Amino acid sequence: GAVVSQHPSRVICKSGTSVKIECRSLDFQATTMFWYRQFPKQSLMLMATSNEGSKATYEQGVEKDKFLINHASLTLSTLTVTSAHPEDSSFYICSAIRLADADTQYFGPGTRLTVL
């Protein structure tokens, strides 16, 4: 149990376009999901906390108008990188928590974004 998927697994886009990444909990309901960004050989950097039916809470320094998060259902959260630029290229990972063990995050496989 506790399987989280992400789509797409990798995406290449042109500068100025927007990219949407989906995070789904496949076998449980996730009231809370998290979005992370990871640079090569670095740790996970939390971007925002996403709660179903409410606005996301962004970490300090993360532009909410740049990284739009929508958590429309208990199994789906989306991250949209708007007007992407090369410096937005990174590995984006989501995680989800379930009621049974709300102190444990289960991660998706990640999405590699490359902005040309």
Next chain:
Amino acid sequence: GQQLNQSPQSMFIQEGEDVSMNCTSSSIFNTWLWYKQEPGEGPVLLIALYKAGELTSNGRLTAQFGITRKDSFLNISASIPSDVGIYFCAGHLNTNAGKSTFGDGTTLTVKP
């Protein structure tokens, strides 16, 4: 906010050797978690620890929740090449709205 100090930063070992890594914090956690991340993948949960002093095994992996609730270690016995990856510790405090604090990771390289 809370900070985790994870060490060592990297390890280069021979296949068959045992490995030990640890995390320390200046403040307490209610839960300690250990994850493994392979290249191009998301972190995968290895072991979750819920009580101070708890010692838990998962195959060749053993982890302990420190008595002071401020530290945890992960041991890997008889390492094999597929143990290669980055190992992250994470601490969770019940009052922190589901968020966990992550260490910077220990990169493990196993030479056959």
